[in-house]
Amino acid sequence: MTGLIAALIAAAVYTAGLVIEQRALHRAPTITIRRPLALARVLLGSPRWLAGCALAALGSIGLIIALGLAPVSVVQPAFAAGIATMLLVCSLLLGDRITTGERAALALMPVALLLLSLSLGSPDAAEVGTEPHMAGLWLVSAGTVVLCVAAVGLGGQGRYVSAVALGCAAGLAQGVAGLQGKGLGGLLAEEGLLSAIPPALASPYPYLYALGWAVGIVLFQTSLQRSRASVTAPVANVTGNVFMVLLGTVLFGERLPDDPLLLVLRIAGIALTLVVVVLVRGTVAQAEADTTRLREDNGAGVRSP
Incomplete structure (x- = not known):
């Protein structure tokens, strides 16, 4: 249960940073992955975006800690569910329109979290993997x-790449970072904070984490500017969620619950977090049109120099 609570706290901090980033991007010149220097100038030249990025990074550190305390099949869906739920709440508080499907997603997320928490069973029943199959x-x-960068690059040749496609690619890249976070979390759980520093620096985790994070953030920030955070973030996070649960469970040798009831609860909890993509997918086109009008009204619809 400690890992689940840590994941939800991390999600709250991450969401706060995400909302700040979104507001900053909607007032910035248009960014594109085809002009990386201009993209870097826009992002690094915005104090508000940097503040949001710092909060999001703090939330990511919280996720790393949570991954060392509970199975990835519990922590990752809880983190994604927490972000999606809090983003929709922020949309309501900020006066944004949300659809019936998004309202249904808002209602389903607490149910998903309950199922995931119940699936843990007794404190000793959850098996937490700390060492991965390194070659894998x-x-x-x-x-x-490589596939994410290549797919987005090829897809963008003469064609518009939607926020959802960019969000999915960003989710996969973030999933790569998440796998390294799982490894770092295992080191923290086994060695303690200070003792874990030398083996962490000697491992590939921080370097692969930086690679996945860098690619993911560029793709995600581009998708975030084209649509509402309540649309793009669930797409990216649920995609990364599936990636992390499937591959993290296999690579770190974690087993799903042996008890049939707990197994059903775990699978149902994971499945409900995926329903968000289905519920919000139909609103993407309208959300992108609304965002474009908002940016034009704010005078940010020009391309960066």
Whole structure:
């Protein structure tokens, strides 16, 4: 249960940073991954975006800690569910329109969290993997990042790449970073904070984490500017969620619950977090049109120099 609570706190901090980033981007010149220097100038030249990014990074550190305390099949869905729920709440508080489907997603997320928490069973029943199959981790991490960059690059040749496609690619890249976070969380759980620093620096985790994070943040910030955070963030996070649960469970040798009831609860909890994509997918086109009008009204619709 401690890992689940840590994941929800991390999600709250991450969401606060995400909302700040979104507001900053909607007032910034248009960014594109095809002009990386201009993109860097826009992002690094915005104090508000940097503040949001710092909060999001703090939330990511909280996720790393949570991954060392509970199975990835519990922590990752809880983190994604927490972000999606809090973003929709922020949308309501800020006066944004949300659809019936998004309201249904808002209602389903607490149910998903309850199922995930119940699936843990007794405190000793949850098996937490701390050491991955290293060769598999290298292959999955490098291959996924290369495929994400190549797919977005090829898809963007003469065609518009939607916020959802960018969000999915960002989710996969963030999933790569998440796998490294799981490894770092395992080191923290086994060694303690200070003792974990030398083995962490000697491992591939921080470097692969930086690679996945860098690719993911560029793709995600581009998708975030084209639509509302309550649309793009669930797409990216649920995509990364599936990636993390499936591959993290396998690579770190974690087993799903042996008890049939707990297994059903775990699978149902994970499945409900995926329903968000289905519920919000139909609103993407309208959300992107609304965001474009908002940016034009704010005078930010020009391309960055």
